Amino acid sequence: MSGVLLFSFFVVITVTCYLATRKLFLTYRHPLLNPVFLSTVAIITMLKGTGLGLDDYRPAKEVMTYLLGPATVALALPLYHNRMVLREHMLPVMAGVMAGSLATMAAALGAGRLLQLDTTVLTSLGPKSVTVPIAVEISRLAGGDASLTAAFVVATGMIGSIMGPSLLSLCRVQSPVARGLALGTVSHGQGTAVALLESETAGAMGGVAMAIAAVFTALVAPYYLPLFLQ
Structure with a gap:
């Protein structure tokens, strides 16, 4: 052929x-x-x-x-349609995404320490919940392995997008704003894609969470990761 x-x-x-x-x-x-x-x-x-x-x-x-680039930019459309929702919930959105970003890093790194993973693997694991380009750069600057980080990010997105909606339903989280924020914070693009399948509002919040989590993680990771690596 x-x-x-x-x-x-x-x-x-x-x-x-x-x-x-x-x-x-x-x-x-x-x-x-x-x-x-x-x-x-x-x-x-x-x-x-x-x-x-x-x-x-x-x-x-x-x-x-x-085409992922144009697809990510296209998330601005549902966000524009739900701009009033974002404006009404701006403070909880910011606080929730920041807390979620810190918690997901702490959970992964804490589990890694308990399993006695070496420093390179731990460093590569830390930024697993943000989109690949940013996660790889954070890992590289901290001394991690870019290939490992990319694999962790993909696995996190896959697992989160599969299990996330069911876990949120099990916890009786029904608000599309909360569901979108949770999926976008923990599972970046794949979580946002699943949130979009639930509703436009959930997808818009997932896109917001993905962006805020990426920026916030990039800012705090250089100071946060060493707390678990010492």
Whole structure:
């Protein structure tokens, strides 16, 4: 198969898998039907079944990954529609995201210390709940491993987007503002995507939380991480 045909094949397959799993999730609302998780499993299975590998898939992945930038900017639209909600809850939003950012770092680093992980792994684990570019830079400046950090960020987003909505429902958190903030703070982009599937308000708050958490973590991590590394 030529390069162009292979590229087109992978783009079509990826988009089709996502749309199909998104429809399943919206129909049944089961955590394991999370679109990112299920479509990832489907694509990996397809690659294994056809004998193709990551190198074959990479050109299509690069193009689709590039679209993450415009997709992130597009989060401004639901935020604009919900600007009055944000204005009414500005103080709780800021306080909640900052507290959540500190708590998620403390939980991960505390668990890492109990498991006696080495300093490099702990440093790489600290910024796991912010988006990859910022997390990798924080980790690099602190002496962590960028590849490990990227893996931790992806795993955090996947786990949070799968389990987060159910845990929030179990805790009887029904407010779309609170749900969006929690998912965006803990699970960055993937959590925000799931929040958008719940409602526009939850998605808008997830986008706000993702941005505030990234900036706040970048500012406090150089002072916060050493408390757990000493």
